[in-house]
Amino acid sequence: LGLWVSSIVDDLNFQVAAVYACLREGPRLVLRKGAAHAPLADEAAIDPETLEHVLSNKSGRYPRDPKLDALARVVALDSFFWMSLPGRDQPLLLLAGYGAGFGRFYTLHDYDLGHFLLFGSHLAALLENQELIAELDRERSELSTSNAQLDASLSKLRDAQAKLLQSTKVLAEVSRRAGMADVATGVLHNVGNVLNSINVSAELSLERLRALRVGGVERVAELLNRAPEELGEFFRSDHRGRVLPTYLKELAGHLSGEVSGIAAELRSLQENVDHIKSIITKQQAYARTVGVSEPCSVTELIEDAIGLVRDSFGELGIRVVRDYAEVPPFLMDRHKVVQILVNLLTNAKHALAESDQEPKQITISVRHRPGGSLSLVVCDNGVGVAPEHLPKLFTYGFTTRKNGHGFGLHASALAAMELGGSLTCTSPGRGGGASFVLELPVRLPFAARG
Numbered sequence: 291l292g293l294w295v296s297s298i299v300d301d302l303n304f305q306v307a308a309v310y311a312c313l314r315e316g317p318r319l320v321l322r323k324g325a326a327h328a329p330l331a332d333e334a335a336i337d338p339e340t341l342e343h344v345l346s347n348k349s350g351r352y353p354r355d356p357k358l359d360a361l362a363r364v365v366a367l368d369s370f371f372w373m374s375l376p377g378r379d380q381p382l383l384l385l386a387g388y389g390a391g392f393g394r395f396y397t398l399h400d401y402d403l404g405h406f407l408l409f410g411s412h413l414a415a416l417l418e419n420q421e422l423i424a425e426l427d428r429e430r431s432e433l434s435t436s437n438a439q440l441d442a443s444l445s446k447l448r449d450a451q452a453k454l455l456q457s458t459k460v461l462a463e464v465s466r467r468a469g470m471a472d473v474a475t476g477v478l479h480n481v482g483n484v485l486n487s488i489n490v491s492a493e494l495s496l497e498r499l500r501a502l503r504v505g506g507v508e509r510v511a512e513l514l515n516r517a518p519e520e521l522g523e524f525f526r527s528d529h530r531g532r533v534l535p536t537y538l539k540e541l542a543g544h545l546s547g548e549v550s551g552i553a554a555e556l557r558s559l560q561e562n563v564d565h566i567k568s569i570i571t572k573q574q575a576y577a578r579t580v581g582v583s584e585p586c587s588v589t590e591l592i593e594d595a596i597g598l599v600r601d602s603f604g605e606l607g608i609r610v611v612r613d614y615a616e617v618p619p620f621l622m623d624r625h626k627v628v629q630i631l632v633n634l635l636t637n638a639k640h641a642l643a644e645s646d647q648e649p650k651q652i653t654i655s656v657r658h659r660p661g662g663s664l665s666l667v668v669c670d671n672g673v674g675v676a677p678e679h680l681p682k683l684f685t686y687g688f689t690t691r692k693n694g695h696g697f698g699l700h701a702s703a704l705a706a707m708e709l710g711g712s713l714t715c716t717s718p719g720r721g722g723g724a725s726f727v728l729e730l731p732v733r734l735p736f737a738a739r740g
């Protein structure tokens with residue numbers, strides 16, 4: 291403000307010897323020279339009467355106004371113009387004039403008053419705008435502060451997003467492994483069952499081998515172990531020699547019967563070993579991590595999934611009903627679809643194990659509207675899903691089972707999404723069974739496209 295005042299004063303066509311601002315501070319009227327925020331040049335209290343006079347007359351001229359003698363003494367001017375500006379907080383008094391030592395500009399001309407008033411109104415406008423400018427500055431700095439805050443929260447958001455992405459990846463991997471665990475459990479169960487049959491076969495074969503009358507052959511060999519010329523006599527007159535052919539015939543019958551029995555047992559054992567091999571080969575095919583779409587027979591794929599869990603169905607007396615619409619082979623990620631189905635079938639088994647419903651039944655349906663998606667529906671008449679649980683079913687970690695993990699459905703829903711499809715559940719409520727619908731987009735293999 292001080293600078294501004296000086297530059298305006300310099301611009302004025304007449305010379306102004308001094309500019310004073312007169313501020314009221316509390317009960318006192320205080321003079322400041324040059325500018326309000328400049329260090330005090332002079333400070334003087336003005337008597338209330340003078341103050342009253344100055345403030346009630348907007349502008350004027352001294353020495354024509356004798357009521358301002360006191361003021362003239364304080365500011366040491368012999369003649370001056372004065373002007374009071376309505377400040378926002380306090381009135382501002384402008385003084386411009388000449389003192390005794392100022393030489394040739396001693397006289398105040400009437401046209402100088404016009405300039406002075408113009409200068410005053412400029413100053414008033416400036417003061418008013420100053421507040422606006424300060425306000426603008428304040429707003430600008432507030433704006434830039436909140437801008438910076440916004441920047442900070444944006445980058446925090448970005449960080450959080452990155453972390454979320456990372457943990458989603460970890461979660462997806464954990465879920466994938468959990469899904470694999472369901473498949474692996476199925477495989478182990480199957481292998482375990484087949485190993486049981488192998489054990490039984492091996493045990494039986496061993497027993498039959500032990501019971502083979504090999505000793506009889508040895509005894510016959512001993513009986514016949516004599517000089518050739520004695521053999522005729524032995525067969526003719528020895529009682530043992532006479533029954534020996536019949537005994538040998540019977541022994542041969544027994545041995546060949548037993549050998550073929552043991553061979554059959556060993557064949558079944560071999561078949562069981564092959565079965566284990568095929569189970570493991572299948573598991574290895576499903577354990578592939580990369581998603582590859584290949585032409586798949588939908589029913590074959592479902593049967594593969596059933597094959598992985600079926601053995602435990604028998605123990606619970608679960609009946610599997612197949613309701614397959616006829617559909618052409620589609621391009622599908624076999625691994626993912628089987629994994630989802632194994633999860634659904636395992637869950638259905640658990641739901642049936644916990645239920646008293648008889649007969650226990652799982653229905654698997656295949657539906658396809660030409661041009662539309664493929665629906666695989668796994669429906670059971672087990673314990674069902676409480677309405678308040680329905681929205682949480684696919685959440686990571688949600689389980690109602692004592693030994694549950696709550697990974698299976700989450701992983702399955704993720705896998706369904708990765709396939710471009712969806713997994714949904716409907717249930718009439720507790721005790722009403724549950725239906726899980728795996729909806730998949732289908733693509734025909736290249737050769738089948740029209």
Ligand SMILES: Nc1ncnc2c1ncn2[C@@H]1O[C@H](COP(=O)(O)OP(=O)(O)O)[C@@H](O)[C@H]1O
Nearest residue numbers: 637638641674689690691694695696698699724
């Ligand atoms: N067929 C079903 N019938 C009734 N409830 C089911 C069925 N399938 C899943 N659920 C419910 O969803 C929950 C989560 O299933 P899932 O994600 O596979 O985890 P988990 O099997 O480890 O509990 C189960 O604990 C159960 O409450």
Ligand SMILES: [Mg+2]
Nearest residue numbers: 636637698699
């Ligand atoms: Mg489960």
